[in-house]
Amino acid sequence: xxxxxxNRAWFLVLPVFVTxxxxxxxxxxxxxxxxxxxxxxxxxxxxxxxxxxxxVLQDRDLHEALQRQLLFSFWVLLIEVxxxxxxxxxxxxxxxxxxxxLVLIALPLLIPWNxxxxxxxxxxxxxxxxxxxxxxxxxxHYNYTAEPFDAWLTVLVMDVWHWTPLVALLCYAGxxxxxxxxxxxxxxDGASAWAVFRYIQLPKLRGVLMIAVLLRFMDSFMIYxxxxxxxxxxxxxxxxxxxxxxxxxxxxRFDLGPAAAFSIIYFLIILLFCWIFYTxxxxxxxxxx
Amino acid sequence: xxxxxxxxIVYFLFILLPIYWMVNMSLKTNDQILVGFSLLPENPTLTxxxxxxxxxxxxSGYINSxxxxxxxxxxxxxVALPAAYAFSRYRFIGDKHMFFWLLTNRMAPPAVxxxxxxxxxxxxxxxxxxxxxxxxHMLFNVPLAVWILEGFMSGVPREIDETAYLDxxxxxxxxVRVFLPLIRSGxxxxxxxxxxxxxxxxxxxxxxxxxxxxxxxATMTRTVSAxxxxxxVLAAAGVLTIVPxxxxxxxxxxxxxxxxxxxxx
Amino acid sequence: MARIExxxxxxxxxxxxxxxxxxxxxxxxxxxxxxxAYALLGPSGCGKTTLLNIIxxxxxxxxxxxLFDGRDVTDLPxxxxxxxxxxQFPVIYDTMTVFDNLAFPLRNRRVGEAEVRARVQEVAxxxxxxDDLRNxxxxxxxxxxxxxxLGRGLVRKDVAAILFDEPLTVIDxxxxxILRRKLKQIHQEFRLSLIYVTHDQVEALTFAxxxxxxxxxxxxxxxxPQALFEDPVHTFVGYFIGSPGMNLLPCRxxxxxxxxxxxxxxxAPELAAQASAVGGELTLGIRPEFLRYSTTAEPGAVxxxxxxxxxxxxxxxxxxxxxxxxxKVKLPEEAEIAGDAGWLIFPPEWTRLYADGKVVEAGQ
Numbered sequence: 037x038x039x040x041x042x043n044r045a046w047f048l049v050l051p052v053f054v055t056x057x058x059x060x061x062x063x064x065x066x067x068x069x070x071x072x073x074x075x076x077x078x079x080x081x082x083x084x085x086x087x088x089x090x091x092v093l094q095d096r097d098l099h100e101a102l103q104r105q106l107l108f109s110f111w112v113l114l115i116e117v118x119x120x121x122x123x124x125x126x127x128x129x130x131x132x133x134x135x136x137x138l139v140l141i142a143l144p145l146l147i148p149w150n151x152x153x154x155x156x157x158x159x160x161x162x163x164x165x166x167x168x169x170x171x172x173x174x175x176x177h178y179n180y181t182a183e184p185f186d187a188w189l190t191v192l193v194m195d196v197w198h199w200t201p202l203v204a205l206l207c208y209a210g211x212x213x214x215x216x217x218x219x220x221x222x223x224x225d226g227a228s229a230w231a232v233f234r235y236i237q238l239p240k241l242r243g244v245l246m247i248a249v250l251l252r253f254m255d256s257f258m259i260y261x262x263x264x265x266x267x268x269x270x271x272x273x274x275x276x277x278x279x280x281x282x283x284x285x286x287x288x289r290f291d292l293g294p295a296a297a298f299s300i301i302y303f304l305i306i307l308l309f310c311w312i313f314y315t316x317x318x319x320x321x322x323x324x325x
Numbered sequence: 326x327x328x329x330x331x332x333x334i335v336y337f338l339f340i341l342l343p344i345y346w347m348v349n350m351s352l353k354t355n356d357q358i359l360v361g362f363s364l365l366p367e368n369p370t371l372t373x374x375x376x377x378x379x380x381x382x383x384x385s386g387y388i389n390s391x392x393x394x395x396x397x398x399x400x401x402x403x404v405a406l407p408a409a410y411a412f413s414r415y416r417f418i419g420d421k422h423m424f425f426w427l428l429t430n431r432m433a434p435p436a437v438x439x440x441x442x443x444x445x446x447x448x449x450x451x452x453x454x455x456x457x458x459x460x461x462h463m464l465f466n467v468p469l470a471v472w473i474l475e476g477f478m479s480g481v482p483r484e485i486d487e488t489a490y491l492d493x494x495x496x497x498x499x500x501v502r503v504f505l506p507l508i509r510s511g512x513x514x515x516x517x518x519x520x521x522x523x524x525x526x527x528x529x530x531x532x533x534x535x536x537x538x539x540x541x542x543a544t545m546t547r548t549v550s551a552x553x554x555x556x557x558v559l560a561a562a563g564v565l566t567i568v569p570x571x572x573x574x575x576x577x578x579x580x581x582x583x584x585x586x587x588x589x590x
Numbered sequence: 591m592a593r594i595e596x597x598x599x600x601x602x603x604x605x606x607x608x609x610x611x612x613x614x615x616x617x618x619x620x621x622x623x624x625x626x627a628y629a630l631l632g633p634s635g636c637g638k639t640t641l642l643n644i645i646x647x648x649x650x651x652x653x654x655x656x657l658f659d660g661r662d663v664t665d666l667p668x669x670x671x672x673x674x675x676x677x678q679f680p681v682i683y684d685t686m687t688v689f690d691n692l693a694f695p696l697r698n699r700r701v702g703e704a705e706v707r708a709r710v711q712e713v714a715x716x717x718x719x720x721d722d723l724r725n726x727x728x729x730x731x732x733x734x735x736x737x738x739x740l741g742r743g744l745v746r747k748d749v750a751a752i753l754f755d756e757p758l759t760v761i762d763x764x765x766x767x768i769l770r771r772k773l774k775q776i777h778q779e780f781r782l783s784l785i786y787v788t789h790d791q792v793e794a795l796t797f798a799x800x801x802x803x804x805x806x807x808x809x810x811x812x813x814x815p816q817a818l819f820e821d822p823v824h825t826f827v828g829y830f831i832g833s834p835g836m837n838l839l840p841c842r843x844x845x846x847x848x849x850x851x852x853x854x855x856x857x858a859p860e861l862a863a864q865a866s867a868v869g870g871e872l873t874l875g876i877r878p879e880f881l882r883y884s885t886t887a888e889p890g891a892v893x894x895x896x897x898x899x900x901x902x903x904x905x906x907x908x909x910x911x912x913x914x915x916x917x918k919v920k921l922p923e924e925a926e927i928a929g930d931a932g933w934l935i936f937p938p939e940w941t942r943l944y945a946d947g948k949v950v951e952a953g954q
Contacts, residue, residue, distance in 0.1 A: 045415035048407035049423060052467055055404050059464040060430050063441030070440075123336055126329045138578045140337060143344065145585070146570030148525040150542045151563040158350055158560060159343040164358055166346045197343065202585050209582035217677035220648050225742060226669035226698040235683045235694075247586045258434035261527045279436040283528075286440045299437040310429045317589050318421075 064303075070296030088297035098298065100273065101281040105257060108192065108277060112256040115196050117249060120203025121241070125233070127208055138208070141201045149198075153265025156194040160266075180267065184274030191263045191275050195256065203248045210244035211237060243317075250313040254306065278302060344567070350560035358556045373561035383562065386541035389455065390524065393538065396459035397466060398519040402512060404463075405470035410500070412471065413478035414486070427468035431587070435528045438464065443532055457533045458540070462523040469522060469587065470515045476588030477511025510580075517577045518584040521570055541566060592658040592672075592750035592783065594622040594645060599654035601640055607652070614640045616807045617653070622751070624659075625781040627774075629798035631788060633830070637807040638787045642753050645785065646673045658750050669698075674743020675753040679760060680735030684728040688719055691727045692741045699746075709745045716776065717741050733765045737772075744776070751783035758793065770797060791831050803827050819877070822942070823949045828875050834907065834918045837881065838944075841874045848874050848943070851913025853892045858938040861952040870945035878920040880940035883908060884933045885926070891933035899927055910934060 071088055075081045092098060123141070128134045144152070162168040162179045171178040180190040214236065222232045260279035263269065269276040269284070276284070282302065286295035350358055351373050352366040377383040411417070412424060442461055443452075451457040485507070489499040505512070531543040545562050577584070601615040610616060615637040622628055622645075630638040643649040644656065647668035656664045663671050683691050692710045701709075714720045717737045722730060727738055736757055743752045758766045774797065777784055788794050794801050795815040803811045803818065803826070810824040811817075822828035828836030841848040841855070846862040848855045855874065857865075865872060884891055894910040894917070901923075908919040908927065912934065919934070921927075943950040 039414060039416040041417065042415040043417045045411035045417045045420075048411035049417075051404040052408040052427070052471060053423070055400070055460070055463055056427065056430055056467050059438075059442075059460060060433075063438050063445055066441040066444060067437065123333070126333045135575075135578050137333075137337075138581065139574050140340060142574055142578070142581050143567075143571065144340060145581075146521055146525070146567070146574060147344075147563075148527065148542050148566045150527045150545060151566050154545060154559060154563050155343045155347050158556065159346045164350075164362065164556065166342060166364075169362055197339065201340070205582040206586055209586075215679060215681075217679060217681050220643075220646075220668075221675065221677060221681035221739070221742075223648065224646060224668045224673060224675050225695040227694070228698065231698065235685060239683075239685045244582075244586065247589055251586070254432050258436070260434075260436055279434055282434075282436045283439060286436075287532075292440065295440065299440075302434055303437050306432055306434060307429055310432045311425070313432070314425050314428055317587075 067296045067299050070292050071300055074293055084293070088293040089301070092294045092298045092301065095294075097273070097276075098281060101276050101278055104188075104274075105277045108188075108195075108259075109253055109256045111192055112195055112199070113249060113252055115192075116200045116203050116252055117245070119196070120200050120248065121207050121245075123200070123204040124207030124211055125237070127204070129212075138205070141204055143201075144198050145201050145205075147198075149261035150265045152194065152198050153262045156190065156197070156262075157266050160190050182271055184271055187267045187271055187275050191266060194262055194266065195259065198262065199252060199255065203252065206244040206248045207241055210241045214240045246316050247313075250309065250316065254309055254313070257306070257309075347560045347563050350556055351564045353557055355555060355557050373557040374565075376558050377561055377565065383541075383544060383558075386539060386544035386562075387565065389534070389538050390530075390540040390542070393455040393458040393462070393530070393540070394520055394523040396455060397462045397523045398516050400459060401463055401466040401470045401519045402474075402516055405467055405474055405515070406505075406512075407500075409471045409474035409478055410504070412475045414483065427471055428587075431465045431468040431472075433465075435465075435526070439528065439532050442529060446533055452533065453535050453537050455538045458530050458538060459523075461529045461533055462526060466519045466522055470519055473515045473518060473584055473588035474508070474511055476583065477508045477514075481507050514577050514580040514584055517573055520573075524566075524569065593624045593660075594751060594783070595657040595660075596620040596622075596644070597655045597657065599641075599644060599651050599656070601637075601644060601649060601651045601653070613807050615644070615651070618809050620802075620809065620812070622783060622785065625783055627777050627784045627786070627797060627799045629786045629788060629794035629801045630804060631791060631794040631801055631831075632804035633789055636804045638789075638804050639755055640807075641804070642675070642755055642785065642787050645751070646675050646753050647671045648675075672746065672748050672750045673753060674740075674746065674749045674751075675755065676736065676739045676743065676757045678756045680732055680739050682727040682730075682735050682738050684726075686727055687724055688714070688727050688730070688738060689723040691738050692719075692723075692745055695742050695746055709747070713741045713744045716744065717772070732760045733762070733769060736761060736769065740773075749782070751785060754784065754786040754788075756788055757786075758788075773797070791833075795831075803830065805830070820940075821949070822875070825873055825875060825944050825947045828877070828942070828944075832877060832879075834878055834920075836875045836877050837917045839874045839912070839915055839917070841872050841943075843872060848872070848941075850874065850892075850915070853913060855892060855936050855941070856890045856938060857941060857943070858952055861938075861941075861943055861950060864952055865943045865945060865950045868945045868950055873944040873947070874936075875942040875944055876936055876940055878907070878918040880937060881917065881919045882935040882937065883910075883919050883921060883925070883927075884935055885928045887933055888935060891935045894932060894934045896927065896930045896932060 072083060072085060073081045074084050127137050147155070159165045160168045160180055162172055168178060168180075178186050180186040218236050219232065222236055227235070258279055259277055260283070263275045263277065264280060267275045269280045282295060282298055285291050285298065349364075349366055352369040352371070354370055354372060357367070412420065446452045446457040446461070451460070481504070485503065486499065489503050494503065527542040530540045534540065534543065541562065545559060574581070597619060598617060599615065599619070600613055600617045602613045604612050607613055630641060632638045640649060644651045647663070647666060650664065655662055658671065683694060686694070689710055692713060693706045696706045696709060710723070711720070714723055717740065719734065719737060719741065722734065727735065730738070739757075740752070743749055758769060761769060770793070773784070776782065786794070786797055799814065800812060801815055801818055802809055805826050811822065811827045818827060818831050822831065822836060825836070825838055829838060839850050841850045843849070843862060843866050844854060846857055846859045848857055892912060894912045896908060897911050897916065898909040900907045904923050906921040906923060906925060908921055910917045910919060910932070917934065
């Protein structure tokens with residue numbers, strides 16, 4: 037649709053601008069303020085420039101948290117995207133069964149994030165949890181409250197449980213948008229199931245997959261609540277991801293300066309990915325379908 | 326074909342088992358949970374639910390959550406409607422930048438805003454009120470609402486607007502009488518997603534409240550740290566938080582993907 | 591190439607059809623001769639696409655058998671029937687080049703790469719796609735995409751028939767006739783069997799040697815374009831084909847004449863005799879092209895009021911009122927029309943009678 041140039045449209049956007057600016061710009065200014073000053077009291081503050089930034093960037097704990105974060109996000113994408121595509125392909129196409137499947141699949145997405153943590157806490161505990169008990173009975177020693185690797189794995193499985201449905205739903209919507217004629221033509225052309233996937237379904241899913249990958253990357257990059265409830269970042273630091281690290285810094289240790297500096301760095305990273313995300317979906321809208 | 330349904334069934338088990346386990350636990354007493362391990366509750370009991378519905382510490386959490394979530398949903402949709410209309414119909418200076426800026430807020434890690442929010446709302450005296458949480462959640466819900474609504478509005482042909490103006494409608498009258506009824510389902514879907522994202526968020530809600538507006542999610546985390554876990558009640562509380570979403574989801578089942586993809590599917 | 595036979599075919603999309611209306615396609619027998627150009631013509635929802643999909647094997651009919659050259663293929667999937675089909679919206683494989691698109695059906699059948707290259711070159715030349723072979727198919731215009739869809743059918747040497755499902759819907763009008771001509775040319779050159787589904791009578795009548803007219807899941811007539819025009823066997827065919835369609839007047843028999851209101855319209859005596867033998871609700875039909883207009887009374891002429899005369903350039907369409915019913919008369923451009931009344935003449939050789947919608951044949 038061609039849009040009409042009309043600068044008075046700003047009046048319509050103004051309420052949004054004001055409300056979001058109130059919640060975004062003022063706090064951001066505060067963060068900037070903290071990040072460059074060391075504050076001892078209301079009237080006692082020292083300008084420290086980039087000192088906090090340097091301090092944070094050299095923090096070994098942060099480096100480790102960042103590494104863990106990247107590794108985690110990497111695995112999240114590696115598992116959830118193919119799994120989501122596979123589920124979308126396997127889902128029934130029409131009828132009440134399809135609706136039921138959609139609703140069931142969406143269920144994990146609608147559960148408060150801390151409850152997701154609680155569910156898995158209960159489910160995976162080696163003493164009272166179904167999964168924990170079952171795994172141990174199989175002869176595999178498993179205890180996420182004590183073993184760092186078990187904890188990390190539990191968080192990963194929990195994330196797969198929680199967010200694969202998102203990828204599956206997006207792909208399902210994308211698949212439904214492919215006209216029947218494509219499948220029919222492929223049958224007549226003698227294409228194998230693999231060729232149908234490779235040359236029809238996958239290309240048509242490109243758009244939704246881009247959205248899914250970027251959303252999953254960004255959300256997993258900011259994961260906080262679920263591991264906080266499940267493991268509290270431990271044992272040790274094995275499940276301390278960036279957001280966890282930041283809140284510990286700000287609320288736990290009350291190191292406002294470094295926390296603020298880190299917030300800004302964190303925000304800039306996200307901003308970069310946002311920009312990629314935005315460019316991608318804007319181009320999707322324009323590309324011929 | 327059979328292999329396919331088998332794989333699906335396995336996946337659905339994976340999805341449902343953890344939820345089932347929580348429901349199962351919510352029907353047991355604490356002793357039953359800790360002593361015996363059973364797939365089915367042997368003597369199902371509703372004591373955990375009774376505890377939640379009679380103890381103000383618990384049920385006020387639900388009421389608080391529902392209040393701020395509702396305020397947030399109404400406000401978000403209200404401010405987003407005109408903006409979404411502007412984005413779907415007009416080109417204006419800085420529209421692209423504005424859209425991008427909104428997106429960054431949707432994507433920003435809440436942890437970044439934790440401290441400043443605490444300070445901001447303390448300063449203006451809104452700390453520990455429902456309004457504070459509602460406003461804070463607008464940070465990510467307003468952009469979401471704008472995105473989803475814009476998607477629905479772009480589907481309404483502009484000829485309808487032009488016809489209405491030719492028929493002598495003023496903009497506000499046209500917007501309320503003609504346009505809003507056309508995108509009813511879009512508004513419903515948007516409201517659902519605002520409701521949901523506000524309902525599932527914990528970090529900001531917990532930070533901005535202490536007593537009066539404490540949400541159910543925060544109540545739950547505090548039980549965790551209390552001496553001696555009350556697993557049964559915790560599970561019951563968890564089950565009750567799933568209920569609202571599970572009830573409404575049937576109505577928006579065809580729009581779920583659209584909502585999660587910011588209206589871009 | 592093959593001779594395609596449909597034996598006792600019927601299809602319903604419902605699992606347990608009961609009434610005739612539950613069927614998308616009611617029982618029919620039909621033979622498509624090898625090398626013929628057929629058009630399937632009918633309004634939307636008449637079952638023509640269903641019929642096409644039964645031939646190609648995308649749908650397995652609920653009843654009956656499909657034979658290719660006498661071989662029963664009812665249970666064979668499309669890829670084993672050697673059928674090519676072009677759909678309403680161009681189907682191309684976005685990520686591939688034009689070359690790969692054309693080669694796709696061959697490669698799926700494990701044809702050697704040298705032969706693939708030769709066939710693709712040949713087909714591309716035929717369809718004037720040679721310059722685009724290296725380009726991505728997704729960037730092309732709709733008509734080129736549709737040519738690729740056609741080309742994917744043509745590359746296979748052994749195709750039994752090429753089926754078209756309203757293939758020109760999304761093509762710009764000025765490109766339509768170029769594509770149609772191309773199709774005709776290919777047909778004449780290679781004598782392929784073509785079956786072409788459309789709801790556009792001009793497309794059907796100019797493309798096909800034989801036209802199959804369908805309505806409500808039934809075939810009402812199979813014939814040459816001329817036969818459909820001159821001898822429609824069903825009131826629907828008369829009304830659906832031609833522009834404007836056939837004039838249809840409910841009537842009664844009175845000796846060897848049809849009575850419409852107060853007017854007597856003379857008929858061929860043997861036709862009248864046959865009609866009285868058949869019985870049923872009678873309808874008189876005559877094409878606007880054959881109805882004559884006269885300013886003066888003649889034997890057998892019927893007086894009528896003239897409602898409207900439209901001048902359409904090289905001819906005129908007159909709308910006349912006869913006993914409260916509207917009749918269209920096609921007149922030459924120079925025809926003179928006097929006043930707002932006149933006489934209509936129904937030449938007996940072009941006047942048809944229909945009993946319960948079906949034609950009454952005089953020769954029987």
